[in-house]
Amino acid sequence: MRDERIINTVVTLHVQKCWSIRKISRELNLSRNRIRRILVSNSMLRDTTSKDKELVKKQRPSKLDQYKEYIGDLLIKHPKITGQRVYELIKEKGYPGEISIVREYLKSVRQVGSKTPIKMVETDPGQLAAHDWSDYNITFTSTGQTQQVTFFSYILGFSRRQYVSVVENKKQPTLFRELIAAFIYFDGVPKEIRSDNQKACVDQWAPGNPVFNSKYLEFASWYRFTPKTITPRNPVENLKIERPFWYLEQNFLGGREFKDLQDLKNQLQLWLRQVNDVRKHGTTKERPIDRYVQEQPYLQPLPVNHFDTSLVTHKVVNQESCIYYEGYQYVVPTKHMFELCPLRITQEQMIVYSPCGEQIACHPLAEKGRKERYVGDHKKSTKKPDLPIADVISRLECFSPEMNGYIQQVKQHKPVTWRHHLRNLLALKVNYRVEDILVAIRRALLYKVFDSSVVENFLENNSEPRYSIKLSFKPRNNNYDEQQK
Structure with a gap:
């Protein structure tokens, strides 16, 4: 280690008192070589110019x-x-x-131009939040299988406090549910919320401006925030949500093992509170939980009633007296067969209403991997539930007044099996729209065709079905129809 006191003593004794190196060595108990090095170093530093001290690197020949x-x-x-x-x-x-x-x-x-610097724009407390999705492949120790897991992230722009959850899909109802959960988690709503150009939020971009989805705008109006989005192909505008995903990947997913999906969710909640909230943020140099204390009073209050995230749709009760939804049959009372019924589908259950608005069934949604395809009490019998033929005729006549003439022609030309054909015609409503069925009936009248299978073949070749897959059914045999005469 360089000892400046010894160096000063050696230099002053040699220069001022003209002591020899041998005498200095004897008096200070230092080696003569060390004394020489001290004196040479001191002279070099004092007596040479800065230009003399520059070392020129020798250029060696290159293979290139x-x-x-x-x-x-x-x-x-x-x-x-x-x-x-x-x-x-x-x-x-x-x-x-x-x-x-x-x-x-x-x-x-090469003359490589300097990149444009990225400037993180800071916002006022309660002004802005952002949300996004990210997918990761995670191997669970209980099964050894790798599964793709989708994370939803929502972060407050001022405090950088974050809400993260595991979701099943990236559909709009899921987005609404997770945003509501984030609002409750932070006990308030910011004035603006930024997303990327996902379909749940943005329908398209008109010249220079985004066209937000009408349902998303309704959700934004409910919670009184202004929706924002980023310019297409410019992800740096959303770094406040993109960068935390990198931290999630490095700090949470890295170095941890998860038994199953539920274990992952449990560890995630602990990590949010015990690690993510209390770390010192790289940009703000403060803990997110401390800045959240400053930001929370500026968040807008939550409404008394939250936005209804249920899916409302209409489906026809099929010939099995069930509503078909995502691979499962949800049982409804037999008297509503072939009726178009309103449905309300929440995250946990399906509620079925009659065309008059009366609730007729309520079932929990089938869990993934369920083997039993029927949901609800479905009484299996040797014969399928059926409508009285008078009700069949009444419902067919509701299609259009011209159906009455065709019904009479079917009775005349199919005296034995006319009930079978009329029931089949009504069952077509499960897969096809009434307007398409009427087009097929008019063609059948024109060509004097009174067989329901021919009408169905025409619809298969010329009409678009209600569903991506056709809901098949087995027509009743003529012997049963003969017994009902």
Whole structure:
């Protein structure tokens, strides 16, 4: 270690008192070589100029020297040529070196413009929040299988406090439910919320402006925030939500094992409170939980009633007296067969209403992997539940007044099996729209066709079904119809 006191003593004794190196060595108990080094170093530092002290690096010949002129010609002809391609071309000319020298040389001769610096825009407390999704492949220890898991993230712009959850899909109802959960988690709503251009939020971009989804705008009006989005193909505008996903990946997913999906969710909630909330943020240099205390009073209060995230739709009760939804049959009373019924589907259950608005059934949604395809009490019998033929005729006549004439023609030309054909015609309503069925009936009247199977074939070839897959059914045999006469 350099001892300045000894150096000063040696220098002053030698210069001022003219002591010899031998005498200084004897008196200070230092080696003569050390004393010489101290005196030479002191003289060099005092008596040489800064220019003299500069060390010029000797340029050694490079394996690439004889190819530099050729590389220069390549860069003139192809300014954007890659280093890999340059290496391949000079390799053909006998270059014996490796690609690393080529890349270093290209980096030195190319004029690479400086990148535009990214500036993080800070916002006032309660002004802005952002949300996004991200997918990760995670291997669970209980099964050893790798599964894709989707994370939803919502972050407050001022405090950087974050809400993260695991979701099943990226559909709009899921987005609404998670945003509501985030509002409750932070006990308030910011004035603006930014998303990317996901379909749940943005329908399209008109010239220069986003066209937000009408349902998303309704949700925004309910909670009184202004929806914002980023410019397409410019993700740096949303760094406040993108960067925390990197931290989630490195700090939470890295170095942890998860038994199953539920274990992942449990560990995630602990991590949010015990790690993410109390770390010192790299930009703000403060803990997110401390800045949240400052931000929370500026958040808008929550409404008394939250937005209804249920899916409301209409479906026809099929010939099994069930509503078909996502691979399962939800049982409804037999008297509502072939009726178009309103449905309200929440995250936990399906509620079925009659056309008059009366609730007729309520079932929990079938869990994933369930083997039993029927949900509800479905009494299996030797014969299928059926409507009285008078009700069948009444419902067919509701299609259009012209159905009455066709019904009479079917009775006349199919005296034995007319009930079978009329029931089949009514059952077509499960897969096809009434307007399409009427087109097929008019064609059947024109060509004097009174067989329901021919009408169904026409619909299969010329109409678009209600569902992506056809809901099949087995027509009743003629013997049963004969017994009902």
